[in-house]
Amino acid sequence: MSAVISLQDIHKTYQTGSVEVHAVRGVTAEIQTGEFVAIMGASGSGKSTLMNIIGCLDRPTKGQYLLDGTDISKLNRDALADIRNQKIGFIFQGFNLLSRTSALENVELPMLYWHRHLNGREQRARALSALETVGLAERADHHPNQLSGGQQQRVAIARALVNQPALLLADEPTGNLDSQTSIEIMGVFQKLNEKAITIVMVTHELDIARYTKRNLIMRDGRIVSDTPVTQRLNAETELRLLRDAQQAVQLTV
Amino acid sequence: MMRILATLKIAARALRRNKLRTLLTMLGMIIGVGAVIAMVGIGNGAKSQIEAQIASMGQNVVLVFSGSFTRGGTRSGWGGAGTLTIEDAEGILREIPGVVAVSPEIRTRAQIAAGNQNWNTSIQGESPEYFDIRQWPIVSGSAFTAQDVRSANKVAVIGKTIVDELLPGEDPIGQVIRVKNVPFIILGMLMPKGLSVQGQDQDDLIIVPYTSAMKRVQRVTTLGSIIVQAAKPSLLSPIQQQIIELLRQNHKITPGKDDDFTVRNQQEIAEMATAQSKTMTLLLAAIAMVSLVVGGIGIMNIMLVSVTERTREIGIRMAIGARGRDILLQFLTEAVTLSVIGGILGIGSGFGVSKLIAAKTSWPTLVPSEWVICAFFVSAAVGIFFGFYPARKASQLDPIDALRYE
Numbered sequence: 001m002s003a004v005i006s007l008q009d010i011h012k013t014y015q016t017g018s019v020e021v022h023a024v025r026g027v028t029a030e031i032q033t034g035e036f037v038a039i040m041g042a043s044g045s046g047k048s049t050l051m052n053i054i055g056c057l058d059r060p061t062k063g064q065y066l067l068d069g070t071d072i073s074k075l076n077r078d079a080l081a082d083i084r085n086q087k088i089g090f091i092f093q094g095f096n097l098l099s100r101t102s103a104l105e106n107v108e109l110p111m112l113y114w115h116r117h118l119n120g121r122e123q124r125a126r127a128l129s130a131l132e133t134v135g136l137a138e139r140a141d142h143h144p145n146q147l148s149g150g151q152q153q154r155v156a157i158a159r160a161l162v163n164q165p166a167l168l169l170a171d172e173p174t175g176n177l178d179s180q181t182s183i184e185i186m187g188v189f190q191k192l193n194e195k196a197i198t199i200v201m202v203t204h205e206l207d208i209a210r211y212t213k214r215n216l217i218m219r220d221g222r223i224v225s226d227t228p229v230t231q232r233l234n235a236e237t238e239l240r241l242l243r244d245a246q247q248a249v250q251l252t253v
Numbered sequence: 254m255m256r257i258l259a260t261l262k263i264a265a266r267a268l269r270r271n272k273l274r275t276l277l278t279m280l281g282m283i284i285g286v287g288a289v290i291a292m293v294g295i296g297n298g299a300k301s302q303i304e305a306q307i308a309s310m311g312q313n314v315v316l317v318f319s320g321s322f323t324r325g326g327t328r329s330g331w332g333g334a335g336t337l338t339i340e341d342a343e344g345i346l347r348e349i350p351g352v353v354a355v356s357p358e359i360r361t362r363a364q365i366a367a368g369n370q371n372w373n374t375s376i377q378g379e380s381p382e383y384f385d386i387r388q389w390p391i392v393s394g395s396a397f398t399a400q401d402v403r404s405a406n407k408v409a410v411i412g413k414t415i416v417d418e419l420l421p422g423e424d425p426i427g428q429v430i431r432v433k434n435v436p437f438i439i440l441g442m443l444m445p446k447g448l449s450v451q452g453q454d455q456d457d458l459i460i461v462p463y464t465s466a467m468k469r470v471q472r473v474t475t476l477g478s479i480i481v482q483a484a485k486p487s488l489l490s491p492i493q494q495q496i497i498e499l500l501r502q503n504h505k506i507t508p509g510k511d512d513d514f515t516v517r518n519q520q521e522i523a524e525m526a527t528a529q530s531k532t533m534t535l536l537l538a539a540i541a542m543v544s545l546v547v548g549g550i551g552i553m554n555i556m557l558v559s560v561t562e563r564t565r566e567i568g569i570r571m572a573i574g575a576r577g578r579d580i581l582l583q584f585l586t587e588a589v590t591l592s593v594i595g596g597i598l599g600i601g602s603g604f605g606v607s608k609l610i611a612a613k614t615s616w617p618t619l620v621p622s623e624w625v626i627c628a629f630f631v632s633a634a635v636g637i638f639f640g641f642y643p644a645r646k647a648s649q650l651d652p653i654d655a656l657r658y659e
Contacts, residue, residue: 052653055572057572057652057653057656058653077576077577078576078577078578081571081574081575081576081577081579082574082576084571084572084573084574085573085574085575086574090572090573092572092656096565096568096569096572096656097569098566098569100266100270101266109570109573110573110574112256112259112575113570113573113574113575113576113579114574117256159573163574
């Protein structure tokens with residue numbers, strides 16, 4: 001198995017005024033193809049900074065980062081933009097869809113910045129098939145403000161998938177969602193992971209992390225724990241249990 | 254190509270999102286470009302009108318005026334001091350090669366009468382060649398002849414207005430008209446010309462042999478001016494020079510002293526007449542340019558606001574893989590779309606305004622197509638120039654900061 005992500009002694013320091021903030025202090029880790037990893041930690045633990053580095057939005061101050069075999073540490077802005085476009089799919093806490101733009105057009109967006117330009121019909125077909133993957137094909141013409149939070153996040157996942165990246169990166173993907181929708185989204189992730197898509201997710205919710213296969217815990221800029229998930233939750237089962245529980249409540253009331 | 258289309262689509266959508274703001278920003282461009290086009294239209298219309306008038310002076314004409322135009326810093330006007338004589342005119346025709354026709358000229362205003370009507374009009378004394386030089390045909394009757402000039406006959410050719418005022422509804426040919434109580438027989442009527450640029454009635458005149466004007470109307474022995482026609486345009490300057498030499502000699506002006514006459518060729522007159530309108534056009538165009546710059550600043554302002562407002566969108570696009578250049582292009586396209594649409598509307602409204610002015614004031618207006626093309630490209634350039642800074646600012650945003658922006 002080849003490593004999608006290979007981090008070698010990654011450091012990141014920020015200069016905030018006269019104070020030097022050491023956000024990440026020597027992280028070494030490998031994530032293989034087909035893994036489903038949750039990075040956890042309290043706020044200020046450096047997980048967001050590490051996420052930005054993994055997502056090629058930022059470069060490490062020190063250390064080597066290989067993404068899909070490419071050394072990211074030495075690339076310039078434009079090259080990083082291309083890497084983000086082709087190798088990484090981003091999913092954000094706040095969905096970050098373009099408002100006043102239909103779901104379909106939001107999903108088409110990454111293809112706009114692609115090198116090998118597709119014609120309009122191909123773009124549409126690919127965007128539609130990505131929406132189908134997340135079960136939202138029938139809402140393709142809806143605008144974000146006509147969609148629920150869970151649906152918006154599904155559009156965002158479709159957008160992340162459309163360029164067939166090597167890696168899906170999700171930053172608190174369930175942070176703005178209620179528990180049932182959160183489980184639904186985790187179900188989408190699990191299904192994608194079954195198709196051998198590598199997913200790295202930042203979360204601070206322990207129960208959400210239990211849907212993944214491996215948990216990395218960060219504290220003070222270091223990885224303090226790296227454990228496989230033993231009692232993994234299955235989103236479909238959990239949803240069924242939740243529904244049963246809801247029905248039970250309705251019966252008794 | 255696809256990319257350009259997609260970028261244009263994004264720009265159009267962004268502009269549609271804030272219709273009022275887009276319209277107000279465009280208004281700056283519309284007014285700027287509209288003002289330029291309207292000013293150019295008016296200026297060019299005036300120029301073409303003046304050129305037409307100069308052309309109506311005749312072809313390859315040199316004018317000799319009595320008295321110096323600029324002596325002592327004041328202009329004495331046509332025929333101010335009577336220093337030109339019939340001998341001067343005959344000398345020019347006889348001695349200067351390349352001169353094909355000469356018309357000695359004397360002008361005055363006088364009261365005229367026919368029957369029980371009277372009228373104040375312009376009296377011009379000319380030679381028969383005048384009608385050829387001016388290319389002013391006689392539509393009924395005939396011109397006077399060289400014989401009429403020699404004998405200072407009391408004959409006249411009149412303009413249409415004279416007929417309308419003194420002999421309405423009658424055939425004027427053969428009728429008698431009294432100029433300062435001297436009876437003249439009407440030989441012919443000139444083709445009507447209508448109003449000049451300045452609004453003067455060009456048909457309100459009587460033309461008589463210059464000898465008759467001198468002896469019977471004005472009672473003077475000198476001419477006001479001499480119209481000289483050259484064989485071809487290239488001869489204008491040499492003929493002008495030779496006239497100066499000949500007249501200085503005839504008038505016995507010693508070297509170092511000022512001429513007591515003024516010689517102007519047609520080109521100089523045309524230049525003098527158009528210089529003023531040119532200055533005016535330039536001045537107005539400069540003002541119009543200022544409003545164009547103001548319009549550009551408006552675009553820059555709105556684009557800066559737009560970049561700040563859409564920081565998050567820029568962050569999303571960058572996270573998804575947009576390069577700095579893609580963002581730059583997107584905002585630049587938006588600015589150029591804004592300015593070009595404004596420019597096109599401005600060209601349209603400029604045309605409208607100049608047509609309106611033409612209709613209201615009877616000034617003709619004329620917008621040359623090169624100015625239209627120029628206005629189009631200038632408005633595109635304004636968009637690029639004033640849109641560049643905001644677009645560059647957007648393209649240099651840090652994706653992490655942009656995504657975090659609220």
